Amino acid sequence: MASAAPGRTRAPSRSLVLAAQLALGITLLTLWQTLVSLQVLDPFFVSRPSDIAARIARWTTSGTLWGHLAVTLEESLLGLAVGATFGVSLGFVLARSPFAARVLDPYIKMLNAVPRVVLAPLFLLWFGLGIWSKVALAVTLVFFVMFFNTYQGVRDADPVLIDNVRMLGATERQLVRHVLVPSALTWIFSSLQTSLGFAMVGAVVGEYLGATRGLGYIISQAEGTFDTTGVFAGMTVLGVVVVIVSAGVTRLEKWLLHWKG
Amino acid sequence: MNAVELEGVSREFATPDGRVYRALDGISLVVPAGAFVAIVGPSGCGKSTLLNIVAGLLPPTAGTIRVYGEPLAGLNRQATYMFQQDALLPWKTVRDNVALGLTLGGAAPAQAHARADTWLTRVGLTGFAAHYPAQLSGGMRKRVAMAQNWVLDRGMVLMDEPFSALDIHTRQRMETELLSIWEGSPAEPRVAGVTPSPGEVPVVSGFSRTVRKTVVFVTHDLEEAIALADEVVILSAGPAAHVVARHTVALDRPRDVMELRTTPEFVDLYRQIWAVLREEVIRSQRSAEARHG
Numbered sequence: 356m357a358s359a360a361p362g363r364t365r366a367p368s369r370s371l372v373l374a375a376q377l378a379l380g381i382t383l384l385t386l387w388q389t390l391v392s393l394q395v396l397d398p399f400f401v402s403r404p405s406d407i408a409a410r411i412a413r414w415t416t417s418g419t420l421w422g423h424l425a426v427t428l429e430e431s432l433l434g435l436a437v438g439a440t441f442g443v444s445l446g447f448v449l450a451r452s453p454f455a456a457r458v459l460d461p462y463i464k465m466l467n468a469v470p471r472v473v474l475a476p477l478f479l480l481w482f483g484l485g486i487w488s489k490v491a492l493a494v495t496l497v498f499f500v501m502f503f504n505t506y507q508g509v510r511d512a513d514p515v516l517i518d519n520v521r522m523l524g525a526t527e528r529q530l531v532r533h534v535l536v537p538s539a540l541t542w543i544f545s546s547l548q549t550s551l552g553f554a555m556v557g558a559v560v561g562e563y564l565g566a567t568r569g570l571g572y573i574i575s576q577a578e579g580t581f582d583t584t585g586v587f588a589g590m591t592v593l594g595v596v597v598v599i600v601s602a603g604v605t606r607l608e609k610w611l612l613h614w615k616g
Numbered sequence: 617m618n619a620v621e622l623e624g625v626s627r628e629f630a631t632p633d634g635r636v637y638r639a640l641d642g643i644s645l646v647v648p649a650g651a652f653v654a655i656v657g658p659s660g661c662g663k664s665t666l667l668n669i670v671a672g673l674l675p676p677t678a679g680t681i682r683v684y685g686e687p688l689a690g691l692n693r694q695a696t697y698m699f700q701q702d703a704l705l706p707w708k709t710v711r712d713n714v715a716l717g718l719t720l721g722g723a724a725p726a727q728a729h730a731r732a733d734t735w736l737t738r739v740g741l742t743g744f745a746a747h748y749p750a751q752l753s754g755g756m757r758k759r760v761a762m763a764q765n766w767v768l769d770r771g772m773v774l775m776d777e778p779f780s781a782l783d784i785h786t787r788q789r790m791e792t793e794l795l796s797i798w799e800g801s802p803a804e805p806r807v808a809g810v811t812p813s814p815g816e817v818p819v820v821s822g823f824s825r826t827v828r829k830t831v832v833f834v835t836h837d838l839e840e841a842i843a844l845a846d847e848v849v850i851l852s853a854g855p856a857a858h859v860v861a862r863h864t865v866a867l868d869r870p871r872d873v874m875e876l877r878t879t880p881e882f883v884d885l886y887r888q889i890w891a892v893l894r895e896e897v898i899r900s901q902r903s904a905e906a907r908h909g
Contacts, residue, residue: 515699515701515702515703516703516705518671518673518697518699518703519697519699519703520705520716520720521673521691522671522673522691522692522695522696522697523696523716523717523720523764523768524693524717524720524721524768525720526720529720533705533708533716533720534705537705537707541707613748614706614707614708614709614748614750615706615748615750
């Protein structure tokens with residue numbers, strides 16, 4: 356590996372970062388495993404990495420995991436799609452209409468302040484035990500992230516770009532299409548990571564509080580029987596899925612915002 | 617025919633502490649069609665405000681504006697505007713940016729792109745059509761902006777200190793290119809294969825315009841104003857800026873911006889106009905010191 360030029364911080368190479376990440380993970384897991392073996396930690400409360408790995412292996416080989424995972428992902432993606440649609444639409448409308456924005460402002464703040472866990476039982480009542488109560492919970496989280504980012508993105512559109520495009524002959528509709536939407540999209544794409552994370556949180560919390568399928572359901576079942584290994588296994592699967600999906604989102608974002616040069 | 621006629625144009629702004637700030641006071645000005653007029657004044661005197669009023673981006677508080685004899689209502693559809701800041705859309709390629717005015721007006725994409733490419737050749741950016749603005753240097757972005765303005769068949773280009781952010785050499789280069797585009801002579805061949813013989817104007821759509829556009833060019837740099845314009849208009853220091861003097865610049869065209877500055881005629885003219893402008897610059901500095909000291 357070539358050494359960095361003096362006086363300049365170079366971005367570390369990808370393989371170096373990956374090696375350090377693996378080393379950190381292995382160290383922590385080894386520490387955990389050792390502390391349990393030495394009986395410093397009680398496996399009843401914290402389980403142990405080897406048991407968790409065995410549990411995940413059993414879930415994947417028996418195939419029970421895939422069905423639950425598919426349900427959670429379906430709920431998350433639906434929540435993301437619906438929440439984004441409503442959030443982006445309202446963000447646009449309010450950014451273009453200062454009066455409506457002023458009128459709705461306290462209501463939006465109030466709704467955003469409601470803890471989502473409080474809503475879960477209501478959604479169960481309204482939408483049933485199936486996927487839609489979870490989708491609704493994901494929507495309540497995604498909606499606000501998308502709404503605030505769209506609103507900000509439209510409001511933050513560079514006035515010089517707007518003036519220039521208007522001077523070049525743009526109608527109001529063309530102004531929205533060529534300046535305001537792309538300007539807001541950069542904000543919306545940047546918030547996609549957060550939104551996706553929120554969508555999954557919404558789905559899993561919904562499943563946790565009342566469901567018959569999904570990762571949240573697995574975790575809640577395990578907790579019901581004091582099966583800490585099951586709880587940690589469910590959390591691990593959730594974490595790995597989030598890392599994989601967010602890597603995909605990063606690539607999508609790079610592709611969509613390629614003009615940033 | 618006059619491209620622009622301003623009569624008693626004033627503009628007031630409400631200040632944050634609730635008072636009224638009068639930026640422009642009773643400006644009367646005539647810009648003949650096809651002329652290159654520079655508006656010079658101390659910083660903060662309201663030059664850009666005046667240009668925005670001519671563009672129709674900002675309504676005047678009092679006074680009338682006529683564009684080619686017609687009272688201006690709303691945006692000035694006879695003009696394009698070249699801004700001091702970068703105004704290219706960062707998410708569009710160089711080609712799409714140049715073609716933007718045409719496509720907004722409903723031109724077929726293929727035709728708009730062909731005309732954009734012609735203008736990109738004209739400003740020496742043939743190989744950069746598929747690039748994004750972020751991938752270009754400041755000078756290159758200004759060339760794209762010039763092409764974006766000139767590709768449209770509008771009679772008038774309004775320019776608000778378009779080159780002030782550039783270093784001095786790039787700036788003089790841009791001034792030269794601006795004059796060559798405005799004078800309608802083919803730009804010096806910079807691209808292999810495009811070698812027009814001297815005096816020959818290539819017959820391609822976009823180059824065919826024989827009538828010079830009217831240019832209203834705002835700057836605080838008197839040298840730049842004299843080097844480029846047919847007429848230099850001097851605004852007083854703000855508040856309540858008004859026209860203090862108008863000087864005709866009777867230097868021959870085509871002009872060589874680099875050489876021009878050392879000729880006796882130029883130096884002479886510079887001295888005359890500077891004698892007037894100097895008073896306003898000093899006044900503006902005094903009032904700035906009074907405000908901040």
